[in-house]
Amino acid sequence: MNPETDDPKQVVLQVGGVLKKIRKEKHLSLEDLSELSGVSKLTLGNIERGETNPTIGVLWKISKCLSIPLLALFSTENSVNLSRAGKGLRIAGDNKDWVIEPIFQNVSNEIETCRAYLQPNSSYYPEKHHHNTTEIATVMSGTLSIHVNNESYVLNQYDSISFCADGTHSYINQSDELVVLHIILKYGV
Incomplete structure (x- = not known):
């Protein structure tokens, strides 16, 4: 993922390609992945083809059933990464009150960081994360x-x-x- 990219269509296509690659590496059909994740086969196919921009809730379901960090769905291999607030990928919750911006993901896929924004007078109820995941949240403002x-x-x-x-x-x-x-997720083993 190029954090400087402002083209959401390019990010959607990238996520679809990564999801398809991971699914095939795990020898899963779309139907298998649908049963495991609770996400419809149609939706999964649309994601893989880059025809839909999935919500963070859908992405959590997919990453959890595949036993991969959420940001693994956005991964590319760059030796230097730069993350600027308000630039690049932004993933919204179902009601758009919660938005995250992936910052960095370490090479071993055990730690990921993101900026999160919670709108005034609103709340966010995330999916339960992977088993044995530690979440560290620091309030930067508010x-x-x-x-x-x-x-x-x-x-x-x-x-x-x-x-x-x-x-x-x-x-x-x-x-x-x-x-x-700022949120850090540390995935347990």
């Missing part, structure tokens, strides 16, 4: 509540939290300001 299982934590600017992300968790912004986060 204030929000993070709910992990049945506990609630308020984070202010530059506060950080680390938690096991294979359980229920959510991000809630009850303010009138945009919240910006």
Whole structure:
């Protein structure tokens, strides 16, 4: 992925190509992947052909069933990567209140980082992540509540939290300001 690319169609085509390659490497048919992920065969085919821009929820389902990090679906092999805020790939949640920008993914596919934006007076309830995944979130601007299982934590600017992300968790912004986060996902083995 070229983080400087502003052409969403090119990114959609790239994701489709990567998904098809990974699916074939795992010897899965579209029907097999559909059954494993809960994403329709039609949708998966459209993603592979670059005919649709999938939501982050759909991408989480696919990456989880393939046992790969989410950002592996966007991977290319570059020796130097530059990530600029507001440039390049942006992946929106179902209601567009939550948007992530992939920053970097390490070579071993065990760690990925992204910027996340949560709109004012909104919330985001992500899919449960891969088993034994640690999520580390740092608030870069704003204030929000993070709910992990049945506990609630308020984070202010530059506060950080680390938690096991294979359980229920959510991000809630009850303010009138945009919240910006840096998120690191560490996939367990």
